[in-house]
Amino acid sequence: MALCDYLPALLCKFPALSDTTIRAGRKTIDDGFRGFVRSYSSIIDAAVQPLQVFLNYLERLFVTSPWPIILIVMLVIVYLGSRSLRVTIGTALAMYFIGLFGLWNDAMVTLAMTTVCTIFAILLGIPIGILMARFDRVQAVVNPVLDVMQTMPSFVYLIPVVMIFGIGKVPGMIAVVIYAVPPMIRLTNLGIRLVDKEVLEAADAFGSSGWQKLKNVQIPLALPTIMAGINQTIMMSLAMVVVASMVGVGGLGKNVLGAINNQFFTVGFLNGFALVAIAIIFDRTSQAFGKRLQKHSEVIHG
Amino acid sequence: MASHAIEIKSLYKIFGPRGADYIDQVKAGLSKTDLNAQYGHVLGLQDINISMPAGGVMVVMGLSGSGKSTLIRHINRLIEPTSGEVLYDGVDVCRMNERDLRDFRRHKTAMVFQKFALLPHRTVVENTVYGLEIQGVPAAESEKRARYWIERVGLSGFEHHYPNQLSGGMQQRVGLARALTNDAEILLMDEAYSALDPLIRVDMQTVLLDLQKELKKTVVFITHDLDEALRLGDKIAILRDGRVVQQGTGQEIVLNPADDYITAFVKEVNRGRVINVETIMKPLSGNPEGMPIESGTVLEAAARAMTAAGQSNAHVVDAAGRPAGALALDTIIAAMVTPTSHDEAQRAA
Secondary structure, three states: OOHHHOOOHHHHOOOOOOHHHHHHHHHHHHHHHHHHHHHHHHHHHHHHHHHHHHHHHHHHHHHHOOHHHHHHHHHHHHHHHHOOHHHHHHHHHHHHHHHHOOOHHHHHHHHHHHHHHHHHHHHHHHHHHHHHHHOHHHHHHHHHHHHHHHHOOHHHHHHHHHHHHOOOHHHHHHHHHHHHHHHHHHHHHHHHHOOOHHHHHHHHHOOOOHHHHHHHHHHHHHHHHHHHHHHHHHHHHHHHHHHHHOOOOOOHHHHHHHHHHHOOHHHHHHHHHHHHHHHHHHHHHHHHHHHHHOHHHOOOOO | OOOOOEEEEEEEEEEOOOHHHHHHHHHOOOOHHHHHHHHOOEEEEEEEEEEEOOOOEEEEEOOOOOOHHHHHHHHOOOOOOOEEEEEEOOEEHHHOOHHHHHHHHHHOEEEEOOOOOOOOOOOHHHHHOHHHHHHOOOHHHHHHHHHHHHHHOOOOOOOOOOHHHOOHHHHHHHHHHHHHHOOOOEEEEEOOOOOOOHHHHHHHHHHHHHHHHHHOOEEEEEEOOHHHHHHHOOEEEEEEOOEEEEEEOHHHHHHOOOOHHHHHHHHOOOHHHOOEHHHHOEOOOOOOOOEEEEOOOEHHHHHHHHHHHOOOEEEEEOOOOOEEEEEEHHHHHHHHOOOOOHHHHHHHO
């Protein structure tokens, strides 16, 4: 015997809007959006064209360059960044195995995409983070937006992105950047807000302008946190390439997607491990670089 | 470079979002406790009037919460006053616009902080040039001046160390060098030595006194330590609950404490090192007796000299060597012994 037998219907079935109302509302919004996209599609395409060309060019550059050149350039960058022979040798080995299993070209596509996305996310995230740290009002507006960006399933915001930009690298890149930029913004904001108040007061007492304070005190002292943000951003954009492959980004993610669809156990794991290898190379290099920037804080007077 | 006096006139500071609304009530006599209980605002400073001597060391002394750090931050306006004036060279710092204030901070003041507040990512030299860098002085010039002051504070050889690699005393030397390199007329020292070990503290006091002899800056020094205040201060103001309880020279305060609070402070002081012979000398009756002692000598040194010479009488001579007064060993000893209560202290004076 259920309780609802005795209660009025209103208390038992949630008073939802009628299906007709919802359908009408949905249709209005969808049609409106579709109409908007259709009427502006030529302008949007023209605006996105340069980015498309750049992404294509970069991908071609990575894929068509002879592999020894790419490998040497990579090893040099890794060594200059980390100053560690171990990390450099690890990179060489990882890239060797990626090449050995026939994934070199796909890895290059992924590498090109991740590099561009990370740079974009950093260039976008740091200034927003600085503004947030500076103005409480900006923080109050941006924080909920970041919450939405981080919790909204990426497939959901892929829908309007695909509607606007179609299938290809640009929507893929937008999806990756939306997913990867929040930690950059949050950690830049946090790092600047955590800067020692006394040092800031000293900077004020010597008559620093706002810009001088930012350049001499806030950014340098927030750098460890900002570096952690960059690291997170790299990791998240690598994690996102698989989802991005659903809207037409090639590379390792596309192979993984194919493996899921066809239950190719070996192919899935091979490509997965290739992604992990690239992630570890990025991570170790950027961490070691960040640590080197903070050399002064390691030697403590006893 | 002539330094000017700093005049603080009826300065009030009420902390809280609507501090200015209560200023009239506070001026009419609303107490700190009532202000906090009724309106939730904190009275930081009330009716501060201090004239800080040009080219001298002004010590502001008080325990924690007395408002001394708040007071020093009004001189370069790191804290905005609720009402009142801070005059330097005839200009009210509290009325300066942003640009003038920045110029004032850059060129007229330099500050040393309790917790050093050095930039951890910069070496000693890079920290020391900070003030000049902000002013836009060319790098070569500012580094030359920085190296001079690093040497003067005794840090030669540590130019390229990071603050983390230095002890507290050495870090504060960097703080001092940074302030001196700025070549400002006003030197603000906010509990600059409070975080240091006692021995290093005395050491740093000597550094400051030696430098001050030649620099003649207007120094404002904050401390909670009366011995430090008496050693450094040409003039001392004692703060309690945001109010000046007494101000004057070290001797005036030790000999004439204004109330029980200050008497309690003064009790532990080594009076023999604070009071000068001319303060307790008697008028000369007849010819000067015994050995001559220069005016300005502290009692302890006079007693030591007289005991060594085996004399119980002496006379004080002024700078020109003329006899100014008579002195006996038992008067010296009586003056060196601490009176037990406030009343007695006043009788003794």
